[in-house]
Structure formats: C-alpha cells, structure tokens
Amino acid sequence: MVFFVTFRACFATFSPHFLPIFSPFTHFSPLTSHSSGSIRLKVDGGLTASDLLMQMQADLLDVCVERPAMRETTALGAAWAAGVGAGLWSADSDEMMRGMEVTLFPPGESRESREARERGWARAVERSLMLAQQP
Secondary structure (H helix, E strand, C coil): CHHHHHHHHHHHHHHHHHHHHHHHHHHCHHHECCCCCCEEEECCCHHHHCHHHHHHHHHHHCCEEEEECCCCHHHHHHHHHHHHHCCCCCCCHHHHHCCCCEEEECCCCCHHHHHHHHHHHHHHHHHHHHHHHCC
16 A cells, blocks of 8 residues: 555656646647547656556546557557658558547546645645755
C-alpha cells in the first residue's frame, strides 16, 4: 500500500506542471478531434504505461487523453517521416495511426474538485518559493 501511495504522490506532482503549458493550446484545431469536436490529448512514451497517470492528466486538463497501443511512437514517427521523404506514403499524420488501437481516458473529475486542486497546487508552489527565498 505504501508503494502505491508513493507512486500516486509522485504522479500528482507531474500533472500540474502540464497545465500552464497545455491550457493555451486548447483553442487550436490539432488537439480537437474532428469527429466529435471534443479535445483529445494524444500521448506516448514511457510514463503513458500508467493508467493512473493518464487518468490524472485527463482529470486535471479536463480533456480526453488518447494513448495508442504502441506507446513508444517516437520510432514509428521517425520511420514514417523517412517513408514520406522517400515517397512511400503521404504526409497525412493521421494515416500513420489509422487502425491502431487506442485507450481513451475521459475526464471524470468535477469542475469544483479540479479547481480546488489547482488552487491547492498554486498555494503549495507559492509556499515553496517563499521557503526558498529564506536565508
């Protein structure tokens, strides 16, 4: 149990860092699914192996997080770019991912809860900065 609580606490520190980076981009179409009109954040990489972290991201950012079955898509992207350069296929990035199974993590936290958590995070950062300035 202690092990799980420690990991959950670590993940809880990751998520708020993405909010100021992600928020300005929610108005741009690359993040919007054209079929549903809802915003989806497409993720990949090692940390996406955690369902808990993906759900925390969805809740905090209030978006649906979309994780492909192939979580390490960096190599896939490099191969796709080489294939486009060689003229093997088109530059349509959706074409590369078409047919790939995905797991969706829809936001499930209430607005009030999310805003309370954001305020708590802001207070914690403010206190930490005040402590760092003390001699």
